[in-house]
Amino acid sequence: MDGTTAHSHDRFRILLAQLNPVVGDLSGNAQKARSAWEEGRSRGVDLVALPEMFLTGYQPQDLIRKPAFVLDAADHLDRLMTECGAGPALAIGGPFVDGTRLHNAYHVFREGRVISRAFKHFLPNFNVFDEVRVFNRGQVQGPWTLNNQSPRIGTPICEDAWYPDVTETMAECGAEIFVIPNGSPYFRDKMEVRLNHMVSRVVETGLPLVYLNLVGGQDDQMFDGGSFVLDRHGALEMRMPLFEEAYGEITFVRDEAGWSPEPGPIADIPTSLEQDYRVMVGALRDYMAKTGFSDVLLGLSGGIDSALVAAIAVDALGADHVRCVMLPSRYTSDSSLRDAAQAARLLGCRLDEVPISGPQDAIRDALAPLFSGRNEDVTEENIQSRLRGLLLMAQSNKFGEMLLTTGNKSEIAVGYATIYGDMSGGYNPIKDLYKTRVFEICRWRNRTWRDWMKGPEGEVVPVSIIEKPPSAELRPDQKDEDSLPPYDVLDGILEMLVDEEKSVADCVQAGFDRETVKRIEHLVYVSEYKRFQSAPGARLSPRAFWLDRRYPIVNRWRDPSG
Numbered sequence: 165m166d167g168t169t170a171h172s173h174d175r176f177r178i179l180l181a182q183l184n185p186v187v188g189d190l191s192g193n194a195q196k197a198r199s200a201w202e203e204g205r206s207r208g209v210d211l212v213a214l215p216e217m218f219l220t221g222y223q224p225q226d227l228i229r230k231p232a233f234v235l236d237a238a239d240h241l242d243r244l245m246t247e248c249g250a251g252p253a254l255a256i257g258g259p260f261v262d263g264t265r266l267h268n269a270y271h272v273f274r275e276g277r278v279i280s281r282a283f284k285h286f287l288p289n290f291n292v293f294d295e296v297r298v299f300n301r302g303q304v305q306g307p308w309t310l311n312n313q314s315p316r317i318g319t320p321i322c323e324d325a326w327y328p329d330v331t332e333t334m335a336e337c338g339a340e341i342f343v344i345p346n347g348s349p350y351f352r353d354k355m356e357v358r359l360n361h362m363v364s365r366v367v368e369t370g371l372p373l374v375y376l377n378l379v380g381g382q383d384d385q386m387f388d389g390g391s392f393v394l395d396r397h398g399a400l401e402m403r404m405p406l407f408e409e410a411y412g413e414i415t416f417v418r419d420e421a422g423w424s425p426e427p428g429p430i431a432d433i434p435t436s437l438e439q440d441y442r443v444m445v446g447a448l449r450d451y452m453a454k455t456g457f458s459d460v461l462l463g464l465s466g467g468i469d470s471a472l473v474a475a476i477a478v479d480a481l482g483a484d485h486v487r488c489v490m491l492p493s494r495y496t497s498d499s500s501l502r503d504a505a506q507a508a509r510l511l512g513c514r515l516d517e518v519p520i521s522g523p524q525d526a527i528r529d530a531l532a533p534l535f536s537g538r539n540e541d542v543t544e545e546n547i548q549s550r551l552r553g554l555l556l557m558a559q560s561n562k563f564g565e566m567l568l569t570t571g572n573k574s575e576i577a578v579g580y581a582t583i584y585g586d587m588s589g590g591y592n593p594i595k596d597l598y599k600t601r602v603f604e605i606c607r608w609r610n611r612t613w614r615d616w617m618k619g620p621e622g623e624v625v626p627v628s629i630i631e632k633p634p635s636a637e638l639r640p641d642q643k644d645e646d647s648l649p650p651y652d653v654l655d656g657i658l659e660m661l662v663d664e665e666k667s668v669a670d671c672v673q674a675g676f677d678r679e680t681v682k683r684i685e686h687l688v689y690v691s692e693y694k695r696f697q698s699a700p701g702a703r704l705s706p707r708a709f710w711l712d713r714r715y716p717i718v719n720r721w722r723d724p725s726g
Contacts, residue, residue: 174417174418174419175415175416175417175418176211176314176341176415176416176418176423177207177209177210177413177414177416178209178210178212178213178343178374178413178414178415179200179204179207179209179212179213179252179411179412180374180376180404180411180414181196181197181203181213181214181215181411182378182379182391182408182410182411182412183200183215183218183378183379183380184387184409185218185219185221185378186221187220187221187222187223187227188220188227188233189221190219190236190237191240193219193220193221193240194243197214197218197219197244197248198244198248200212200214201251201252201254203411204252205252207413209252209413210253210314211253212253212254213374214255214256214257214376215257215346215347215376215377216257216322216345216346216378217257217258217259218256218257218258218378219240219241219256219258219259220233220237220258220259221382222257222347222378222382223292223293223347223385225294226297228298228299234266237258238259240258241256241258241271244256244273245271245276245277245278246276248273252274253272253273253274253279253310255273255319255345256273257269257270257271257321257345257347258271260281262302265300266298266300267283267284267299267300267302268284268287268302269281269302269321270345272308272319279308280305282319282321283301283302283303283305284299284301284321284322284323284324285301285302285303285304285320285321285324285329285330286301286323287299287323288322291706292349292710292711292712304324304330304333305319306318306334306337306339307337307338307339307340315340315416315418316338317341317343318331318334318335318341318342318343319342320344321344321345322344322345322346322347325344325361325362325365325373326361328364328365331365331368331371335370339369339371340422340423341372341416341423342369342371342373344362344373344374344375344376345376346375346377346378347387348377348378348387349385349386350385350386350388350703350704351704351705351706352436352439353436358375362375362392363394367398370422372394372425373393374391374393374414375391375392375393377389377390377391379409380409381446381447381448381449381450381451381454381702382450382454384447384700384702384703384710384711386407386702386703388407388439388443389404389407389409389410390403390404390405390406390431392404393425395425396421400430401414401425401426401427401430402414402425402427402429403430403431405431406433406434407442407443407446414428438612440605440704441476442616443703443704444476444597444704445476445480445616446616447593447701447703448476448591448593448702449480449481451591452481452566455566457564457590458485459481459485459486459487459563459565459566460477460481460486460565460566460567461488461556461560461567461568462477462486462487462488462489462556463491463552463556463570464488464489464490464508465491465496465504465570466496466497466500466501466504466507467500467634467635468602468603468629469570469575469594469599469602470488470504471503471507471606471625471626471629472602472606473568473570473592473594474486474507474508474511474513475606475609475624476593476594477593478512478513478618478624479616479617479618479619480618481618483511483512483513484513486511486514487513487514487515487563487565488507488508488513489515489518489555489559490504490505490515491517491518491520491552491556492519492521493519493520493524494524495640499628502628503628503629503632506626506628507624507626510620510624510626512619518555520548520552520555524547527551528544528547546582549582549585549586550582552585552586553582553586556588566589566590566591567589567590568589568591568592569586569587569589569698569699570586570592571586571587571592571594571595571698572594572595572598572599573594573595573596573658574600574651574654574655574658575599576595576691576694576695576698577688577691578658578684578688579687579690580647587694587699589699591699591700591701592698592700592701593702594701595698595700595701595702595709596701596704596705596708597704598655598658598659599651599654599655600651600655606625606629609624609625610622610623634651649684653680656676657684658684658688660674661684661685661688662713663706663707665707667723667725667726668681668725668726670726671726672726681726682722692716692717692719695710
């Protein structure tokens with residue numbers, strides 16, 4: 165062979181199946197795997213590869229500790245092995261019990277038998293991951309091959325490829341190509357982090373690499389796809405789309421130096437704002453579909469947070485599946501009524517109005533004997549919010565619509581959201597979005613439209629909403645800054661205290677007022693009980709409220725530094 169052409173036995177073709185499983189849907193996920201294998205057979209490829217834990221969906225969390233579930237998964241894997249017979253090999257992630265040890269495994273089947281079964285060695289135990297709790301660590305497996313003409317393939321599983329140990333061991337054992345199945349969820353700018361780690365593995369071993377990732381939403385996490393292929397010099401030869409189910413075919417060709425991937429299409433990487441927005445849209449869309457809901461409702465206040473949630477919902481589900489409800493009180497301004505109506509009109513969704521003044525008066529009268537002689541305070545403000553939550557939940561029950569809650573990360577961090585009030589609901593698309601970024605996302609969406617959006621082009625969040633001072637409108641002339649620092653200051657402090665785990669002294673050194681920082685620290689800690697009961701929402705950062713950040717509810721410690 166002259167190095168520029170290759171015979172059929174010097175070529176190896178892989179079909180990458182970047183697909184969206186549903187946790188616990190073993191039969192549905194197995195059917196997707198069969199369909200992918202049939203697609204590969206029709207194309208004449210040598211191997212069809214699916215991502216990590218595809219059969220069960222990822223992450224199964226403690227579901228995987230249920231013996232009946234593991235047995236059911238094993239039965240589905242056996243059937244897949246039998247049914248995917250003559251044709252390409254099938255590689256799929258799923259559990260495996262080795263004696264009494266449960267493993268996160270990667271199975272390779274061909275012609276009704278097991279070609280290889282690799283066990284995950286490095287079990288992640290940080291951020292949203294808790295695999296040490298549910299799986300046993302496996303020994304590093306050597307490479308496998310289909311025949312004498314095929315490459316020797318090493319299959320480190322997800323976390324195994326983030327450290328040099330496993331890939332270097334496989335290379336020393338004769339691996340010629342890495343195929344890495346992943347269940348890697350999104351956080352902002354993670355694509356670059358992944359790529360840098362994988363380039364390091366290529367540089368260390370001199371071997372080409374296939375990085376195959378899951379796609380789709382699961383609870384708070386969005387698996388963003390973006391599967392890619394690197395040649396043995398670390399150059400990007402193919403990248404699949406982010407956030408989309410897709411098949412990607414890659415051909416490896418052998419020359420004197422080894423196996424090399426032929427160039428394929430390279431999908432674009434959207435901006436950070438676009439990725440965040442698409443995660444919020446996609447996570448809501450999948451959460452609805454996977455939990456069996458088709459319609460949502462939300463309280464549309466005339467403020468920016470609910471306007472953004474309405475836009476996300478319409479882009480995810482379509483205007484016909486989104487109902488907005490305005491619940492005005494005596495403190496609701498005419499401008500808020502106009503802005504809410506304009507937001508619904510721009511999105512093309514229905515807007516109903518349910519005034520709360522009557523119920524508010526009834527509660528005031530009922531409590532008057534107990535509250536007599538006491539001044540009005542946050543109690544009366546929270547009654548309004550809880551009335552709205554009650555009335556929205558009643559509509560959710562009556563009409564079978566999922567209620568979306570609309571608090572941003574800034575408010576949730578400091579407890580500027582009412583438990584059993586505006587925190588009521590089944591899902592919060594903007595839970596991990598700080599207020600300053602809410603404004604950025606709204607401006608971006610008003611000037612941007614993509615074909616994955618079901619909403620209209622052009623302005624969808626009225627400019628009047630973006631430009632007015634934020635207010636909860638629970639008392640006359642109320643502004644958020646009456647109770648909180650300006651949002652650019654608040655978010656700067658929160659990013660340091662919450663996202664970066666910085667000290668009070670660090671915040672002061674960065675230029676923030678110590679008294680303000682201490683007040684925000686206190687609010688973050690005393691609001692933990694609210695977050696513990698809050699609705700799930702799309703994870704956008706490595707420190708989202710839920711699995712990323714696990715703090716005690718009872719906690720008397722305060723940072724003495726600064």
